[in-house]
Amino acid sequence: MIEIKNVSKWFGDFQVLTDVNETIERGQTVVICGPSGSGKSTLLRCVNGLEPYQQGEIIVDGVSLSDPRTNLYKLRENIGMVFQRFELYPHMTALHNISLAPMKVRKWPKKKAEKKAMALLERVGIPDKADAYPSNLSGGQQQRVAIARALVSEPSIILADEPTGNLDTQSGEEITSILRQLNEQQGLTVLFVTHDPEIAQHTRRIIHLRDGQVESDETLD
Secondary structure (H helix, E strand, O other): OEEEEEEEEEEOOEEEEEEEEEEEOOOOEEEEEOOOOOOHHHHHHHHOOOOOOOEEEEEEOOEEOOOOOOOHHHHHOOEEEEOOOOOOOOOOOHHHHHHHHHHHOOOOOHHHHHHHHHHHHHHOOOHHHOOOOHHHOOHHHHHHHHHHHHHOOOOOEEEEEOOOOOOOHHHHHHHHHHHHHHHHHHOOEEEEEEOOHHHHOOOOEEEEEEOOEEEEEEEOO
């Protein structure tokens, strides 16, 4: 569960979030939608502890991000993050991009990490691209690798910041479908940001932000 309680954030004198209150239940897929500059990506980064906020509280699986005793690195082990620009290491193959974190952070042996990485490449539909470098992958394929990397630590929450923003329409729909399947088949909580109302319609719950405030919280039939 993600609880966002009266969260406000400023960049200098500019208030980017104002008294945001939302609860995302375990196992939900929720889209944060809104125009450019509405604060949606900032809110997502606050949930992952990548951006500090000045007022309010965010609680993830019972752990408060504003508690000075909270180990954010430990908390993030349970959160997978997918970015708009993929953020893959250009000098590493798809397999290495995915297997690196568990080897470095969790001290998995290489064989175990690569076996897990291959299983995830199968899961996202590109096992034949294991030895390909990002420069030899399409945007959609790079985002599939990024999703596999986010899943390698077996998180219960996926946060996706404009995951279809750099993709064509078909690739964007395929990535959205993968996120939806992860929710339906594995019960992952998925919270993702988009400015595209057509992408947002693929989910049942849409939170609309405008000027840093919740404009509406809509559950579709």
